[in-house]
Structures are given as C-alpha cells and as structure tokens.
Amino acid sequence: MKTYIECIPCIINNGIFTAKRLKAKDEIIEKIIREILINFSTKDYNSSPPALVKDVYEIINKHLGVKDPYKDIKDFFNMELLKMENDFKKLVEENSDSFKKALKLAIAGNIIDFGIKSEISKESVLKHIDEVENTNLEIDDSKELYEILKNSKTLLYLGDNCGEIVFDKIFVEEIRKEFPNLKIKFAVRGKPVINDATMEDAHNISLHKILPIISNGDGSPGTVIENCSEEFKKAFYSSDVIISKGQGNFESLNEIDKKNIFFLFMAKCNVVAKGLNVPNMSFICKKNII
Amino acid sequence: MKTYIECIPCIINNGIFTAKRLKAKDEIIEKIIREILINFSTKDYNSSPPALVKDVYEIINKHLGVKDPYKDIKDFFNMELLKMENDFKKLVEENSDSFKKALKLAIAGNIIDFGIKSEISKESVLKHIDEVENTNLEIDDSKELYEILKNSKTLLYLGDNCGEIVFDKIFVEEIRKEFPNLKIKFAVRGKPVINDATMEDAHNISLHKILPIISNGDGSPGTVIENCSEEFKKAFYSSDVIISKGQGNFESLNEIDKKNIFFLFMAKCNVVAKGLNVPNMSFICKKNII
Numbered sequence: 363m364k365t366y367i368e369c370i371p372c373i374i375n376n377g378i379f380t381a382k383r384l385k386a387k388d389e390i391i392e393k394i395i396r397e398i399l400i401n402f403s404t405k406d407y408n409s410s411p412p413a414l415v416k417d418v419y420e421i422i423n424k425h426l427g428v429k430d431p432y433k434d435i436k437d438f439f440n441m442e443l444l445k446m447e448n449d450f451k452k453l454v455e456e457n458s459d460s461f462k463k464a465l466k467l468a469i470a471g472n473i474i475d476f477g478i479k480s481e482i483s484k485e486s487v488l489k490h491i492d493e494v495e496n497t498n499l500e501i502d503d504s505k506e507l508y509e510i511l512k513n514s515k516t517l518l519y520l521g522d523n524c525g526e527i528v529f530d531k532i533f534v535e536e537i538r539k540e541f542p543n544l545k546i547k548f549a550v551r552g553k554p555v556i557n558d559a560t561m562e563d564a565h566n567i568s569l570h571k572i573l574p575i576i577s578n579g580d581g582s583p584g585t586v587i588e589n590c591s592e593e594f595k596k597a598f599y600s601s602d603v604i605i606s607k608g609q610g611n612f613e614s615l616n617e618i619d620k621k622n623i624f625f626l627f628m629a630k631c632n633v634v635a636k637g638l639n640v641p642n643m644s645f646i647c648k649k650n651i652i
Numbered sequence: 653m654k655t656y657i658e659c660i661p662c663i664i665n666n667g668i669f670t671a672k673r674l675k676a677k678d679e680i681i682e683k684i685i686r687e688i689l690i691n692f693s694t695k696d697y698n699s700s701p702p703a704l705v706k707d708v709y710e711i712i713n714k715h716l717g718v719k720d721p722y723k724d725i726k727d728f729f730n731m732e733l734l735k736m737e738n739d740f741k742k743l744v745e746e747n748s749d750s751f752k753k754a755l756k757l758a759i760a761g762n763i764i765d766f767g768i769k770s771e772i773s774k775e776s777v778l779k780h781i782d783e784v785e786n787t788n789l790e791i792d793d794s795k796e797l798y799e800i801l802k803n804s805k806t807l808l809y810l811g812d813n814c815g816e817i818v819f820d821k822i823f824v825e826e827i828r829k830e831f832p833n834l835k836i837k838f839a840v841r842g843k844p845v846i847n848d849a850t851m852e853d854a855h856n857i858s859l860h861k862i863l864p865i866i867s868n869g870d871g872s873p874g875t876v877i878e879n880c881s882e883e884f885k886k887a888f889y890s891s892d893v894i895i896s897k898g899q900g901n902f903e904s905l906n907e908i909d910k911k912n913i914f915f916l917f918m919a920k921c922n923v924v925a926k927g928l929n930v931p932n933m934s935f936i937c938k939k940n941i942i
Contacts, residue, residue, distance in 0.1 A: 367668050367681055370689075371661035378657050391657055396693050399660075403689035407682060 363613050365407040365414055366633045373411060374398055376556075377418040380431050390425055397421045410614040412584025419555045419581065430554035432524075439474055439487075439525025439557070440566050450491075450532055464529075464536035465504055465626065469645045470494040471529030472522060472608050472628045474557065487525070500629075500644035507605070507624045507647065511537065514602035514622075517546045520578075520585055522608025522627075527559045530607060531569050538572075547574050547597055552590075553581030558610070584614035609634055616650060623650040653903050655697040655704055656923045663701060664688055666846075667708040670721050680715055687711045700904040702874030709845045709871065720844035729764055729777075729815025729847070730856050740781075740822055754819075754826035755794055755916065759935045760784040761819030762812060762898055762918045764847065777815070790919075790934035797895070797914045797937065801827065804892035804912075807836045810868075810875055811849045812898025812917075820897060821859050828862075837864050837887055842880075843871030848900070874900035877908060899924055906940060913940040 377398050381391045401417050423429050430436070443450075450467060457463035473490045511517065519534060521527050534546060548569060551558045564575045579591025585606070587595065598604065604623040606615055612625045613634065625648045629635040635642040667688050671681045691707050713719055720726070733740075740757060747753035763780045801807065809824060811817050824836060838859060841848045854865045869881025875896070877885065888894065894913040896905055902915040903924065915938045919925040925932040 367678075367685055368665075370685060371664040371668070374661040374664070375658075378661070388657075392697060395657055395660060399689045399693035403686045403693065 363410055363616050363634075363637065365405075365409060365411050367407075368633050369411045369414070370402055372631065373414050373418060374402070376415065377422065380419075380556075381422055381426070384422070384426055384428055384431055386426055394421055394425050397425075410584060410586065412582040412610045412614045413586045413589075415584075415610075416555060416580070416582040416586070416589075432557045433554070436524035436554075436557050436559075436563060437566070439523075440528070440563055443471075443487075443525045443528040444567050447528055447532065450529065451535075454532060454536060461508060461536055461540055462504055464533040465507075465647060466494050466497075466499070466645065467491065468526075468529045468533040468607065469499070469626050469628060469647065470497075471526035472626070474523045474525040494645075497645055499647050500640040501638065501646045501648045503624060503649040504647045506649055507603075508540075510603055510622055511541050511544060514541075515543070515545060516601045517544055517603045517605065518597050518601035519546060519548045520604060520606045520608075520611050521548060521550050521559045521564070522611060524557050524559050524563050526607070527563060527569060528567055531567060531572065534569075534573060547576055547601075549576050549578050549585075549594060549597070551581060551583070552577045552579040555581045555583045558583050582610070582614065584608075584610035584612075586614050587618060612646075612648075618650070619652055620650075621652060624648070625650065653700055653906050653924075653927065655695075655699060655701050657697075658923050659701045659704070660692055662921065663704050663708060664692070666705065667712065670709075670846075671712055671716070674712070674716055674718055674721055676716055684711055684715050687715075700874060700876065702872040702900045702904045703876045703879075705874075705900075706845060706870070706872040706876070706879075722847045723844070726814035726844075726847050726849075726853060727856070729813075730818070730853055733761075733777075733815045733818040734857050737818055737822065740819065741825075744822055744826060751798060751826055751830055752794055754823040755797075755937060756784050756787075756789070756935065757781065758816075758819045758823040758897065759789070759916050759918060759937065760787075761816035762916070764813045764815040784935075787935055789937050790930040791928065791936045791938045793914060793939040794937045796939055797893070798830075800893055800912055801831050801834060804831075805833070805835060806891045807834055807893045807895065808887055808891035809836060809838045810894060810896045810898075810901050811838060811840050811854070812901060814847050814849050814853050816897070817849045817853060817859060818857055821857060821862065824859075824863060837866055837891075839866050839868050839875075839884060839887070841871060841873070842867045842869040845871045845873045848873050872900070872904065874898075874902075874904035876904050902936075902938075908940070909942055910940075911942060914938070915940065 381394050454460050454464045470491050521530055550564050551560050554560055561577050564570055578594040580589040606623055606625050608627045609630055612627055627646050629644045671684050688708055744750050744754045760781050811820055840854050841850050844850055851867050854860055868884040870879040896913055896915050898917045899920055902917055917936050919934045
C-alpha cells in the first residue's frame with residue numbers, strides 16, 4: 363500500500379520516541395527531526411510506510427551511531443517468550459484444531475510491536491494471548507491457506523517482530539507436522555529496525571535449528587521487494603506459498619504481483635483497519651488478491 | 653515557550669485534519685503536507701507553536717483559497733453559547749463568589765478548541781461546564797489577580813476561541829461590576845486561524861457593545877508579539893494587567909518580559925501539562941514569572 367498522509371506524523375512520532383529512548387541530546391534530536399522532515403518532503407508516497415520508516419532509522423543511526431535501538435527490548439522478549447515456549451506448545455497440542463490454534467497464536471504474538479504501540483510489557487502480552495481463545499479472526503482465509511499448503515511444495519515464512527518469532531516457531535512446527543513434505547524457509551530482516559527480527563534473533567531462539575533462515579537483505583520494517591537481496595527475491599518468487607507476518611509486511615506486499623500470499627497480522631492502526639473495513643486491532647488472516 | 657519536538661507531528665496532524673475537513677483532493681493535501689514539511693525543516697523551534705501553526709494555515713489558504721476553514725463551527729458555537737448567555741450569567745450571579753465562578757467558567761469555556769481536540773460537540777461542552785462546579789484550579793493565582801485588579805487602571809483581555817468568548821463576555825462584565833473604574837479592552841486575532849475569535853466573531857456576540865475590541869493584527873493562534881500590530885503592542889505594553897485566555901496565548905507569551913500577565917486556560921496537551929507539572933486537562937489560572 364502507499365503511504366497515506368496520516369502515516370507521516372505517525373512515523374515522525376516513532377522517530378522522536380526512538381531518539382528520546384536513546385537519550386539523545388535535544389540538539390541532536392532536533393537535527394534528526396529536521397533531516398526526517400526534509401527527507402519526507404521529497405519522498406514518493408507511493409512507497410509503502412516501511413520504506414519511509416527505514417529512512418528514519420538510517421537517519422537516527424547516522425546521528426547517534428546506534429544500529430539497533432531496541433536491542434535490549436528485542437532480547438528481553440525473545441528470552442521471556444522462549445521460556446514459555448513449551449507452555450504455548452502444550453496449548454496448541456491440546457487443541458482439537460492445533461493448526462488453527464497455532465495460527466491464531468502466531469497472529470496474537472504480533473501485538474509485540476514497538477513501531478506503533480511504543481512500549482509494551484510482558485504482562486500485557488500474556489493477557490493478550492489469553493484473550494486469543496475468545497477472539498475470532500475478522501478476516502479468516504485460514505482454511506484456504508490449509509488447502510493450498512496441502513498441494514504445495516515450498517513455503518516461505520516472512521517473520522516480523524522479536525518475541526513474536528517464538529510463536530512463529532511453534533506455528534512452523536505445527537505446519538511441518540501437518541505437511542511433512544513441505545520445504546519451509548524463514549525470512550528475517552537484513553538489518554535491525556524497530557524490534558524486527560534479524561538473523562541474530564532467529565539464532566537466539568534456535569529457529570535456525572529447525573529450518574533454514576534467510577535474510578531479506580534490507581533494513582525496512584516490512585518487505586520492500588525492490589530493496590531486497592537477489593537470494594531473497596529468488597526464494598520469494600519461487601515459493602508456492604508465502605506466509606507474511608505483521609502489518610509492515612502487509613503494507614509493503616499487499617499490492618505485489620505474486621499468488622498465494624497469506625497475510626497474518628493484527629491491524630494496528632486506523633489507516634490499515636479502515637482500508638480492510640475491520641475494527642482497529644482485529645486479527646487478520648487474509649489471502650492477497652491479484 | 654519554544655516549540656518542542658513533540659509539537660511538530662501534532663501540528664502536522666492538525667493541518668491534515670483541516671485540509672481533509674475542507675474536502676481537499678488527495679493530490680492537493682499531498683502538496684500542502686510537503687510544503688509544511690519543508691517549512692518545518694528550516695523553522696526556528698525557539699518560536700512558539702502558534703507561530704508554526706500560523707504557517708500551516710497560510711499554506712492551506714494558499715492551496716485551497718479558504719481563509720476561514722472553521723467558519724461554520726465558529727458561527728455555530730458563537731450562536732449556541734450566546735443563546736445560553738443568560739443562563740450562564742445566572743449561574744455566576746447566584747454564586748457567593750461570582751468573580752471566581754465567572755473566572756472558572758471562562759477557563760472551562762476554553763475546552764472549545766479545535767487545534768487540539770479536532771471536533772467537539774455542543775453537548776460535550778455543556779457536560780464539561782457542569783463539571784466545573786466540582787473542579788478546582790490546579791494552579792490558582794486568582795486571588796492575586798483580584799488583588800492586582802483592585803489597584804489597576806487598565807486591563808487588556810486576550811481572547812482565544814469562538815464560543816468561549818461568550819464566557820469571556822460574562823467574565824468581563826463581572827470584572828466591571830467589581831472594578832467599575834477599570835478600563836478594559838478586549839483583543840482578538842487579526843486573521844482567522846483554527847477556531848480563534850476575530851473582530852467579526854466579537855461583533856457576532858455583541859462584545860463590541862460592552863467594551864472596545866482591538867485586533868492584534870496577526871494570524872497566529874496565540875499572541876506572537878513580534879508579529880502583532882503597533883496598536884496592539886502599545887495596548888499590550890501599556891496595560892497594567894493582562895488576562896490571557898487559552899493555551900496558544902500561554903505558549904506564545906509565557907516567557908515575555910511584561911509584568912502581571914495572568915494565563916487562564918486548560919492545559920490540553922502533555923507537553924504543556926508536563927511543563928507546568930500538572931495533569932493533562934487541568935484548569936490553570938497562573939501569573940507569569942519574570
């Protein structure tokens with residue numbers, strides 16, 4: 363999707379929040395903001411919001427020399443959720459529809475997103491996961507995903523946030539149980555941006571021990587295909603099915619010319635929710651339309 | 653006060669809201685936003701937020717040819733509150749401390765502010781006024797104001813929003829009852845901006861029939877003294893006391909080198925509330941410190 367006008371102050375706010383979190387001096391924050399304003403004044407708004415966010419994080423890195431502004435929070439959520447991995451697995455295994463349960467958990471895990479909600483506590487994540495049981499998907503193409511996976515040979519799973527990737531790991535294992543012959547790859551961001559998962563994060567939760575991990579080669583909090591590496595593009599276009607996690611991946615891929623992409627995410631802002639005609643904070647499992 | 657970094661996305665949001673309210677086409681809104689971004693990238697943030705807001709409204713006017721984007725809402729609130737003028741007067745007169753009651757009502761009327769709260773209904777204003785009875789001023793220099801008025805010859809009253817000026821009218825009449833020898837002037841904005849009161853609005857509620865009205869000659873939603881007319885500056889600097897209504901006037905005058913300014917307003921955003929160490933939406937009657 364393109365960048366809507368309303369996205370611009372929202373992305374600037376995220377930049378301010380991040381620079382302040384890094385305890386940057388006021389005069390440096392001012393320089394950062396001035397550079398963001400100049401950058402956004404000439405940007406092509408047909409680019410998706412993640413393309414603009416990438417610029418914000420590059421500007422912050424340039425001025426503050428911090429390549430991974432949320433490293434502490436990323437590590438915290440990876441480790442905390444990893445400790446509970448077996449409990450979540452049990453929850454899935456005990457359910458009569460374990461595929462759907464794991465899919466819903468993976469969507470629920472998408473709450474861990476600092477791009478929109480700034481700071482979020484472990485307690486609020488767990489409370490949120492508890493609520494999943496009683497929450498329906500507002501858009502639910504999960505049966506179609508299941509059917510298509512049946513007849514597919516390859517799946518590329520696009521990760522999103524740290525912490526959330528523990529749920530993705532559980533869902534991937536569930537998919538593998540159902541479809542043992544499916545070849546699955548997992549993609550992460552090429553560089554740190556907000557709290558998005560990178561190769562290091564995938565290793566930190568031992569995701570690399572169960573399936574191949576590839577980097578998309580880019581530092582956008584989404585999948586801005588023209589910025590991605592050739593290796594990633596090859597995996598992307600050759601996969602029979604794509605599971606795309608998170609709003610950033612949705613924003614950057616929802617108009618792409620590629621079949622069988624399933625977007626699994628929470629619609630976390632008015633612009634996206636309105637575009638999908640669903641209430642804010644809805645759970646979505648949506649097949650792309652081409 | 654200077655423009656804080658957090659004010660920038662907030663002011664951009666106000667510009668977007670206003671341009672959308674005027675049903676501007678998407679491509680025109682994009683041009684407006686790009687021009688605001690360029691403007692803000694080079695602006696001196698030692699200017700107060702109202703100085704930046706003025707630029708936003710000038711850019712909107714330039715692209716859309718609409719000089720008074722909230723005219724309908726301004727007229728609506730002027731007329732609706734004028735209809736209830738006598739009821740509010742009764743409320744004041746029946747109170748044992750009618751000066752304080754009128755002062756509190758004048759502060760409560762400051763809720764009618766589209767700069768921050770976008771749209772607001774007549775019902776919510778009336779509900780809010782009802783609550784005034786039980787609400788204390790978080791900062792209360794009203795006794796000092798009363799004492800200083802006793803020994804003063806001239807008062808300049810700086811108006812803020814439409815609708816709200818009906819409460820200002822009642823407060824001015826109450827001040828006149830208490831201090832019949834005080835010479836009072838009322839100042840309005842020189843040009844329309846957001847829902848701020850201009851000369852036309854003062855006339856629409858017959859304020860000019862009870863005291864002289866002067867224009868400040870500027871189109872900022874505050875009192876950016878360097879932009880104001882000579883006539884206004886003369887009145888401003890020669891007055892024994894200034895009653896300054898609204899957050900915009902506070903933002904632009906709180907550091908000025910002039911004694912006996914009393915800021916009467918609701919602290920409607922985190923930046924201002926935090927600066928004053930009060931909760932958001934607090935009622936304030938604060939003497940300036942020089």
